[in-house]
Amino acid sequence: MKSLAEWNTTSAPRGAPVSVLDRIVAILDAVKTAGGTSTITEIATATALPKSTVSRLVADLTQQRYLVRTDEGVSLGLRLFELGARASLPRRLLAAAGPVIRNLCEVTGERVGLWVPQGSDMVSIAAVAGRLPMLPTRAGMRSPALTTASGKAFLAFCADSALVSRISAPLADDAADHFRDELAHVRASVVAQDIEESYPGILAVASPVLSPDRVVLGAISIAGPSGSMDPERVTPLVRAAGTTVTRRLVAA
Incomplete structure (x- = not known):
């Protein structure tokens, strides 16, 4: 009842x-x-x-x-198509970056990674091991955007000033000023460095990857022992790798 x-x-x-x-x-x-x-x-x-x-x-x-x-x-509506485009982004990035990542690893012998932003972190969607067995190469590895080379390469070209401010908010005044200066240098040189800032004994260099309409999608990075990897040698190689991935995305 x-x-x-x-x-x-x-x-x-x-x-x-x-x-x-x-x-x-x-x-x-x-x-x-x-x-x-x-x-x-x-x-x-x-x-x-x-x-x-x-x-x-x-x-x-x-x-x-x-x-x-x-x-x-x-x-x-358009928002569904926007979400669909974002969902296919990792696949398109991997297709464009795969040969570039392998070539950069073969030339340098160092660890090469492809990173995309997620919140205040950078997430690895591809990595090839080099001389750094202590660093995992699995997809899905997260690193803070604030200190890593890949994060700085992304933030320097990120058009979302609110995101940049939110990520750099924990920094004290002097450190925040230095960070903004560092991002300005990255924009000028199209390459970012992390010298033992995120991981002791490890040097990383990264360059942004841009979409066909010049929106930053992520970064390609190389990491190796800070005592033996020469940043002067790898910097132009990483910059060229980022440019090549961007060109492959445009041509896709």
Whole structure:
């Protein structure tokens, strides 16, 4: 026997998604399956959701640019395509950088890595081992953007000043001034260095990788023993590697 509360609660149609996330995914899938545009009524029919629920969620998704309203109804918004482009970025970067990474490792014998930003860190999406067995070469390794060569190479060309300020916020006044000067030098030379700042006994040099529209995507770096790796020798090689990856992305 149902309680009064249960009698007064409208049950969701059989087969309708229950959680908010499930409902959002169902709406996006319905619009995608339609192949162009869908009306609120068509989405409600496809998802088994009440029209009022569909109308409310579609309004929220439109405000966030996941959907867009047209004269014919609702279609997928630009934000979904932006997210899709970002999801394919590591694959495109790896395809463009793979031969460059291998060549740089063969020429120098040092550890070479490809890094992309994630929050206040740089994350490795590819690495080839060199003379540094103490450093892991697995993809997914994280290093602080504030101190690493790859992080400085990225931040120097990052157009998001708020991100740069947030990452450098822990620095004291003098250190912050020095950091800004260092980034200005990186922009001028298109190469960054980390001399035992992140890891004792290790020197790293990095250069930014840019997209076809000149947006910085990450950095390619080389790391070796600070006592034996010559920064004067590897700097032009790393700079050329970053430029080559950028050119390969443009040509892809």
